[in-house]
Amino acid sequence: MIRLVFIVLLAAAGLTLTGQGAYIHAKALLAQVLLDRAFTETLKTGRDVKPWPSADTWPVARIDIPRLGAHAIVLAGSTGQALAFGPGHVENTPDAGEPGIAVYSAHRDTHFRFLKDVEIGDEITVTRRDGKAFRYRVTHTSVVRFDESGIDPLSKGRGIILSTCWPLDAITPGPLRYLVHASILE
Amino acid sequence: MNVSVEIETPSRLTTRTRAVSLDRAALHALQCLIAIVAAIAAFFANGQAYANPQADQAPAYVKPSQARAGSLLLRADGDRYVDAPRLGTDIDLTVSGPTLRARITQAFHNPTDKWVEAIYVYPLPHGGAVDTLKMVIGDRIVVGDVKERQQARVLYDQAKQTGQKAALIEQERPNIFTNSVANIGPGETVLVQIEYQEPVLQSGDTFSLRIPLVVGPRYNPAPVVQMVELRPDNTGWGVVTNDPVPDRDRITPPVLDPAQNAPVNPTTISVKLQAGFPLGEIKSHHHQVRIDSDGDNIRIIKLAAGPVPADRDFELTWKPVSTKAPSVGLFREQVAGTDYLLAFVTPPAIEQAEQKPLPREVIFVIDNSGSMGGTSILQAKASLIYALGRLKSGDRFNVIRFDHTMDVLFPDSVPADSERVAQAKAFVDALKASGGTEMIPPMRAALTDPRSNDADSVRQVIFLTDGLIGNEAQLFDTITSMRGRSRVFMIGIGSAPNNFLMTRAAELGRGTYTNIASVEQVEERMRGLFAKLESPVVTGLTATFSDAKADMTPAALPDIYLGEPLVLAAKLDKLAGSLKIEGRIGDRPWIVTLPVANAAEGKGLSKLWARRKIADAEIARTMRQAPPEDTDKSILALGLEHQLVTRLTSLVAIDKTPSRPEGASLTSTELPLNLPAGMEFEKVFGPQRAAPRPDRDASQVRQQYAQAVTGIPAPAMQKRGAPQQVAMAVQSSNVPLPRTATDAELKLLAGALMLMLALGLMAWRRILLALTFLRFLVGRRWALSV
Numbered sequence: 001m002i003r004l005v006f007i008v009l010l011a012a013a014g015l016t017l018t019g020q021g022a023y024i025h026a027k028a029l030l031a032q033v034l035l036d037r038a039f040t041e042t043l044k045t046g047r048d049v050k051p052w053p054s055a056d057t058w059p060v061a062r063i064d065i066p067r068l069g070a071h072a073i074v075l076a077g078s079t080g081q082a083l084a085f086g087p088g089h090v091e092n093t094p095d096a097g098e099p100g101i102a103v104y105s106a107h108r109d110t111h112f113r114f115l116k117d118v119e120i121g122d123e124i125t126v127t128r129r130d131g132k133a134f135r136y137r138v139t140h141t142s143v144v145r146f147d148e149s150g151i152d153p154l155s156k157g158r159g160i161i162l163s164t165c166w167p168l169d170a171i172t173p174g175p176l177r178y179l180v181h182a183s184i185l186e
Numbered sequence: 187m188n189v190s191v192e193i194e195t196p197s198r199l200t201t202r203t204r205a206v207s208l209d210r211a212a213l214h215a216l217q218c219l220i221a222i223v224a225a226i227a228a229f230f231a232n233g234q235a236y237a238n239p240q241a242d243q244a245p246a247y248v249k250p251s252q253a254r255a256g257s258l259l260l261r262a263d264g265d266r267y268v269d270a271p272r273l274g275t276d277i278d279l280t281v282s283g284p285t286l287r288a289r290i291t292q293a294f295h296n297p298t299d300k301w302v303e304a305i306y307v308y309p310l311p312h313g314g315a316v317d318t319l320k321m322v323i324g325d326r327i328v329v330g331d332v333k334e335r336q337q338a339r340v341l342y343d344q345a346k347q348t349g350q351k352a353a354l355i356e357q358e359r360p361n362i363f364t365n366s367v368a369n370i371g372p373g374e375t376v377l378v379q380i381e382y383q384e385p386v387l388q389s390g391d392t393f394s395l396r397i398p399l400v401v402g403p404r405y406n407p408a409p410v411v412q413m414v415e416l417r418p419d420n421t422g423w424g425v426v427t428n429d430p431v432p433d434r435d436r437i438t439p440p441v442l443d444p445a446q447n448a449p450v451n452p453t454t455i456s457v458k459l460q461a462g463f464p465l466g467e468i469k470s471h472h473h474q475v476r477i478d479s480d481g482d483n484i485r486i487i488k489l490a491a492g493p494v495p496a497d498r499d500f501e502l503t504w505k506p507v508s509t510k511a512p513s514v515g516l517f518r519e520q521v522a523g524t525d526y527l528l529a530f531v532t533p534p535a536i537e538q539a540e541q542k543p544l545p546r547e548v549i550f551v552i553d554n555s556g557s558m559g560g561t562s563i564l565q566a567k568a569s570l571i572y573a574l575g576r577l578k579s580g581d582r583f584n585v586i587r588f589d590h591t592m593d594v595l596f597p598d599s600v601p602a603d604s605e606r607v608a609q610a611k612a613f614v615d616a617l618k619a620s621g622g623t624e625m626i627p628p629m630r631a632a633l634t635d636p637r638s639n640d641a642d643s644v645r646q647v648i649f650l651t652d653g654l655i656g657n658e659a660q661l662f663d664t665i666t667s668m669r670g671r672s673r674v675f676m677i678g679i680g681s682a683p684n685n686f687l688m689t690r691a692a693e694l695g696r697g698t699y700t701n702i703a704s705v706e707q708v709e710e711r712m713r714g715l716f717a718k719l720e721s722p723v724v725t726g727l728t729a730t731f732s733d734a735k736a737d738m739t740p741a742a743l744p745d746i747y748l749g750e751p752l753v754l755a756a757k758l759d760k761l762a763g764s765l766k767i768e769g770r771i772g773d774r775p776w777i778v779t780l781p782v783a784n785a786a787e788g789k790g791l792s793k794l795w796a797r798r799k800i801a802d803a804e805i806a807r808t809m810r811q812a813p814p815e816d817t818d819k820s821i822l823a824l825g826l827e828h829q830l831v832t833r834l835t836s837l838v839a840i841d842k843t844p845s846r847p848e849g850a851s852l853t854s855t856e857l858p859l860n861l862p863a864g865m866e867f868e869k870v871f872g873p874q875r876a877a878p879r880p881d882r883d884a885s886q887v888r889q890q891y892a893q894a895v896t897g898i899p900a901p902a903m904q905k906r907g908a909p910q911q912v913a914m915a916v917q918s919s920n921v922p923l924p925r926t927a928t929d930a931e932l933k934l935l936a937g938a939l940m941l942m943l944a945l946g947l948m949a950w951r952r953i954l955l956a957l958t959f960l961r962f963l964v965g966r967r968w969a970l971s972v
Contacts, residue, residue, distance in 0.1 A: 007947045014936075092448075107928050109931050171929075
């Protein structure tokens with residue numbers, strides 16, 4: 001009898017954990033659908049649109065990688081809350097298309113899962129909330145510590161960096177970040 | 187879609203053991219699905235309650251928003267540190283027709299356990315008439331008075347000594363003010379509210395306002411002129427140094443290196459725009475804003491993403507919808523029985539007369555000093571290269587570049603042929619920004635006119651700079667004494683230029699001021715400037731009132747360029763008759779008559795009139811048209827009568843009840859400023875000592891600060907002029923990257939393992955049972971067969 005109770009508890013714990021894991025993915029996916037809608041409206045009206053009433057962030061850009069058919073709606077800010085729903089535009093970095101380096105960050109297992117397939121030479125398009133789109137070419141990739149990124153947002157030229165956790169297939173968090181560097185195509 | 191795949195995970199796992207208990211697994215999967223859907227629904231209904239758990243585990247980096255609230259430590263001399271008071275600013279603007287009223291609230295917070303005096307150097311628009319100071323302590327409001335500068339300083343110092351809270355607003359330049367707040371207690375916040383009145387700017391169809399948020403670091407030339415005088419008592423020689431910037435200490439607050447510090451001085455801005463006509467396009471040029479309608483003619487404009495660091499000008503422009511902007515505006519206000527009138531008249535754009543426009547001689551001057559480093563030099567070069575491309579055959583030109591040295595491209599101006607223009611473009615293209623800003627020699631060179639009697643050409647000086655110098659007066663002097671037939675057109679470059687210097691220099695040089703704050707603006711603004719340069723100028727302007735006796739300002743009406751309005755303020759003894767404005771557009775006469783009695787009601791016009799009169803007096807002083815004693819007397823009288831802050835009058839507010847206990851010491855700290863956006867710190871201040879590793883440095887800072895606060899009075903920030911070594915308690919030298927791993931995979935994996943184990947155990951139970959049954963059966967058959 002005791003063994004049966006143990007088995008039931010074990011199964012329940014297992015289900016809860018898988019449920020939570022699936023919930024993170026489901027939330028990430030569902031949020032992107034709502035964000036897509038909000039961003040479309042932003043492009044149309046020129047105003048910032050909250051994707052759902054209680055949201056504390058709003059979409060600011062859309063990243064497309066045509067070769068991979070991948071895309072994601074970027075949110076203002078890179079707090080943990082925002083990153084659960086989509087890639088975040090890291091604070092204190094310029095907008096895409098402006099002088100300097102714009103940094104976008106997202107989870108390696110949800111919105112930036114496709115970074116593992118990005119190759120040097122790939123084209124990335126960033127559409128801003130004002131409707132202007134900028135094309136970038138991936139120049140190189142690198143791995144850095146989160147607190148020693150070496151990214152100077154005010155450096156010369158116009159570029160973007162997509163950042164996610166490294167190693168890409170690890171399952172525990174770590175200090176390393178994988179950066180995809182791209183510079184603007186004029 | 188992937189959603190279904192992920193959610194099916196539990197049931198997919200169960201398929202492997204379908205034979206064991208299909209229905210139970212399906213039931214679990216269903217329950218799980220319901221739980222997830224419910225959880226998601228709950229999440230979007232209430233984002234806070236379901237905040238992603240991994241977001242709560244504090245990561246090892248700190249976001250700028252947190253860093254801003256972190257400890258800001260200023261290194262005083264030696265190894266001691268002073269914790270700086272924190273500042274937040276709210277700017278509330280109301281535009282009503284031709285004027286705007288600004289209310290600026292500065293919240294000074296003292297995070298330390300000491301009593302402090304906070305000193306903050308900040309910019310205001312140079313045309314602003316500052317008339318109100320309120321200090322809010324808890325729920326008490328102390329209203330300030332305008333006093334003579336020395337007297338206000340004495341009152342403030344007394345209050346400071348006796349422990350009373352006090353605030354003092356002093357004008358250092360028409361666009362640089364200092365706010366000193368004494369006796370802010372440990373953990374206390376004191377609000378200081380300043381109000382000013384300013385006319386709205388108009389150019390063509392576009393109306394605009396421009397609020398500077400930071401004072402750019404000024405280059406103050408060393409005292410190079412030494413005047414040697416014989417003392418009257420015949421005891422020997424006395425040496426008097428003639429410092430070009432006698433008040434250099436007062437306009438050089440510490441500046442933070444953006445590579446070492448998160449931005450400070452968060453600012454919020456909101457604008458209520460009542461233009462008085464239906465509004466068309468509204469544009470904020472350097473900040474993201476959100477624009478809401480409040481009725482047909484009113485718009486509410488707010489920053490889109492909350493507070494911004496004070497590191498660049500806020501510029502808002504608006505246009506009337508589809509129709510042309512009104513070309514005449516007439517407003518009146520009655521204050522204490524006296525009528526004040528404000529008139530805007532835009533002369534019509536008239537086609538060039540048949541004869542060809544006179545050929546031009548254009549002298550371009552470009553500032554390539556260190557403060558132009560970063561984005562400014564790119565804007566300046568792009569603007570100059572555009573301008574070179576607009577030269578016509580028959581024009582003559584020359585190019586001068588300067589930092590603390592200077593080069594003149596050609597010995598004398600040369601015809602603008604393609605070869606010379608190409609040579610000039612290459613010269614400009616190769617410029618790099620570094621060094622000091624000695625602006626007088628290039629201005630002298632540009633104004634030196636070997637053909638000063640040539641009436642068959644027009645001489646124009648186009649001067650590109652950020653104007654970040656402290657010796658403005660010397661530059662004005664140079665222009666006044668040397669301008670001759672030349673006209674000076676100032677082009678202000680960068681995110682926080684010295685708009686006062688630009689405007690006054692253009693005024694004295696009878697030209698215009700064009701501002702370019704980003705590379706994107708270069709073409710549009712330069713095109714506008716060239717339209718002005720190539721169109722006939724409205725000259726010989728006079729204004730007369732038919733009936734009323736008027737005290738008018740500006741005293742001498744300036745020449746007007748295409749699309750610009752003539753702005754005129756007058757104090758009248760009665761509102762009657764008409765105002766007649768006469769002048770010449772090119773070679774044609776132009777007259778306009780305005781009925782004074784029909785003027786619309788306006789607000790704060792008396793203050794604008796007084797502010798403009800004060801500017802007139804300052805100009806008369808610069809041009810030596812009147813003895814300095816006389817101009818100072820009239821400035822003082824205007825300041826006191828109209829309750830305005832001027833060079834000679836300050837606003838002071840003093841709380842009656844002392845708050846600092848006797849014996850407690852008072853620390854004076856000067857609040858650090860951001861480096862204006864786009865500038866390069868090293869180019870302005872020279873290479874700094876290599877910064878130690880942030881985290882290690884921060885812990886040292888904290889230790890040393892802890893030692894410093896125990897009883898040792900913190901040192902005053904006396905070494906000015908050089909940037910202070912500043913360290914944030916929590917900081918990083920580059921962009922920290924957020925944590926970008928969820929524990930989804932981990933949870934999925936662990937959950938799957940547990941489920942499999944549970945199912946395995948259950949299967950094992952079944953097998954055991956089956957075996958027992960089998961044994962039973964086998965045993966029974968055996969028994970039967972026996």
